[in-house]
Amino acid sequence: MAKKVKYKPKKIKLCASDLVLQIVTTILLFIVLLITLYPIIYIISCSFSDYIAINAGRVVFWPVGFTWSGYEYVFRFKDIWVGYRNTLIYTVVGTALNIFMSMLCAYPLSKRDFQGRRTYMNLFFISMFFGAGLIPHYLWNKTLGFINNPLVMIIPGAMGVYNMIILRTAFRSSIPGDLFEAAKIDGANEFRSLFQIAVPLAKPTISVLTLYYAVGHWNAYFSAMIYLRDKNLWPLQLFLRGILTTTEGFKPSDASNPTPNPSGGSSTQIADNTLGAKYALIVVSTVPVLILYAIVQKYFKKGVMVGAVKG
Amino acid sequence: MAKLERKMQQYSLVLTSNRKKGWDLFWTRFKKNWQLHVMMILPVVWIIMFHYIPIYGIQIAFREYSNYYGMWGSEYVGFLKLAKFFGNYKWSSYVVNTLSISLYSLVAGFPTPIILALIIHVNDRKILKKITQNVSYIPHFISTVVMVGILIRIFDQYTGLLASFNRLLGITDRPNLMANVDAFRHIYVWSGIWQGMGWSTILYIASLSAVSEELHEAARIDGANRLKRVWHVDIPAILPVISIQLILRFGHIMSVGYEKVYLMQNSVNLPVSEIISTHVYKRGIQDGDLSYGAAVGLMNTFINTTLVVLVNWITTKLTDGEGGLF
Numbered sequence: 001m002a003k004k005v006k007y008k009p010k011k012i013k014l015c016a017s018d019l020v021l022q023i024v025t026t027i028l029l030f031i032v033l034l035i036t037l038y039p040i041i042y043i044i045s046c047s048f049s050d051y052i053a054i055n056a057g058r059v060v061f062w063p064v065g066f067t068w069s070g071y072e073y074v075f076r077f078k079d080i081w082v083g084y085r086n087t088l089i090y091t092v093v094g095t096a097l098n099i100f101m102s103m104l105c106a107y108p109l110s111k112r113d114f115q116g117r118r119t120y121m122n123l124f125f126i127s128m129f130f131g132a133g134l135i136p137h138y139l140w141n142k143t144l145g146f147i148n149n150p151l152v153m154i155i156p157g158a159m160g161v162y163n164m165i166i167l168r169t170a171f172r173s174s175i176p177g178d179l180f181e182a183a184k185i186d187g188a189n190e191f192r193s194l195f196q197i198a199v200p201l202a203k204p205t206i207s208v209l210t211l212y213y214a215v216g217h218w219n220a221y222f223s224a225m226i227y228l229r230d231k232n233l234w235p236l237q238l239f240l241r242g243i244l245t246t247t248e249g250f251k252p253s254d255a256s257n258p259t260p261n262p263s264g265g266s267s268t269q270i271a272d273n274t275l276g277a278k279y280a281l282i283v284v285s286t287v288p289v290l291i292l293y294a295i296v297q298k299y300f301k302k303g304v305m306v307g308a309v310k311g
Numbered sequence: 312m313a314k315l316e317r318k319m320q321q322y323s324l325v326l327t328s329n330r331k332k333g334w335d336l337f338w339t340r341f342k343k344n345w346q347l348h349v350m351m352i353l354p355v356v357w358i359i360m361f362h363y364i365p366i367y368g369i370q371i372a373f374r375e376y377s378n379y380y381g382m383w384g385s386e387y388v389g390f391l392k393l394a395k396f397f398g399n400y401k402w403s404s405y406v407v408n409t410l411s412i413s414l415y416s417l418v419a420g421f422p423t424p425i426i427l428a429l430i431i432h433v434n435d436r437k438i439l440k441k442i443t444q445n446v447s448y449i450p451h452f453i454s455t456v457v458m459v460g461i462l463i464r465i466f467d468q469y470t471g472l473l474a475s476f477n478r479l480l481g482i483t484d485r486p487n488l489m490a491n492v493d494a495f496r497h498i499y500v501w502s503g504i505w506q507g508m509g510w511s512t513i514l515y516i517a518s519l520s521a522v523s524e525e526l527h528e529a530a531r532i533d534g535a536n537r538l539k540r541v542w543h544v545d546i547p548a549i550l551p552v553i554s555i556q557l558i559l560r561f562g563h564i565m566s567v568g569y570e571k572v573y574l575m576q577n578s579v580n581l582p583v584s585e586i587i588s589t590h591v592y593k594r595g596i597q598d599g600d601l602s603y604g605a606a607v608g609l610m611n612t613f614i615n616t617t618l619v620v621l622v623n624w625i626t627t628k629l630t631d632g633e634g635g636l637f
Contacts, residue, residue, distance in 0.1 A: 105353075133612055134588070134592060135371065135595045159358075191350070221454070221455065221570070222573075237454055241574065244456060244459070281460075293448070
């Protein structure tokens, strides 16, 4: 082996109290890691386990009696597909609108010499501290004809004021003002400066906001529960609510009978079959969000810091 | 020539716009910024449509809502609806439940991310730190529905994780914790901390890393060890951030996350789990007594806003006008 010489900066020897502190904090970090990861690992293990093993309480860490049947059961369930499709539509369209609106709003407000900036800003600021509450919103949306209308998942939440302010801060602090001046001299109008200068330069913040918005859309269930009655419009979370937050097993309500066990006659047996599927469903519905987080993760540090510190 | 003169005049108008007053000034400035105003149209229309018009609609709390007359035409009844709330013998239990859940969340949930951030900041193991940070963000992405689903699975009387452990340890007692009056608050609060702890550290870690190295250097020369520097340098440096977060938290003290509470409710834990916002939802939308719901909701908002202002005033006083939010 070739000898490698590492040049390490000479470390200052820790004094006893600092050493103890290091040991204690390291132990605490491991404990935090364990507490966070253990429930997640348990759920994933259960989703791959045989329902008999789950029922007998034999799954504690690793999957027992490895099987894909939970996942098979989930994907044969028609409602899940409908929910997945709807959630995907709401998330993509809703997030795109969110980002567009936030850009439109954040850019003028980031201009220091924009006349009327104060007034606009107050309009948005006040809304963060004082809201009308559930019922007046419900009544107004009803008046607008949003009951049982998929637009209710997109339009009323077309922008998040807090996220917009983060973007405004990013526009203001990460882009030198001279750049806009130069663009103006070269004949760019404001729209062009926004989409060709400000937006590309604020990319880290915009990707983080995309994550925030998309996660919000993906996880929303309450407004769907209030406004949407037609099951074909339901997002995934609303179907999940019916399946996960009841103690009974989920039984196929639609025509295509997904029961993998044809000999199972009694209803308790069907419930047993669906036990692993519940865990599988938890995994299946959360993974897309985590994938998105993993993609955005590299922008994370830069993007979050800009808005967060100055908030 | 006249044309040139007019042109000159226009330019001088722009140059001397500071001296102009009233409508003229407004108009010159508007011409300069009109594109920015065009950009603001959509967001402003949106916030008026979906924020300020509903605020105007709060008046339904003082009317007897009828489908026929609609929002603005219904009969005015004053504080009748609010009186109805206080006429219900359960009202105090709703208020107590709301306050106890949210104070418990605040007391247990507010310091934990700060402590975790300090631990991460103090520790020297870079890889361990990074892994812990990234892993601790994961629970934040779990949706409320799935989170409650997980809780139900884990605390299931027969097939849950707790039951498995009990079986391993030979304990035959099988409590149904999800349907338990005593356990509800603890499960709600600590599952919330599990979900949000890591995510909330982001802000604190960011502010901790912005603390000037010179301060640490100076403290080190004065003979302070790491723990002392945490106490005398790090914590004072992030105190403004902490106080702003605290004010914001107080603003939500009456608005407990009803989405999660609603999903965790069952007939057994209802005496401790029925809070004001779930009551508003059930009576207002499910039972259709919209005015009643609006009145109770308005009272809630009112207390909220008062609390924010009060806490902001106190923090401003305590920090000599530095810690306040507005």
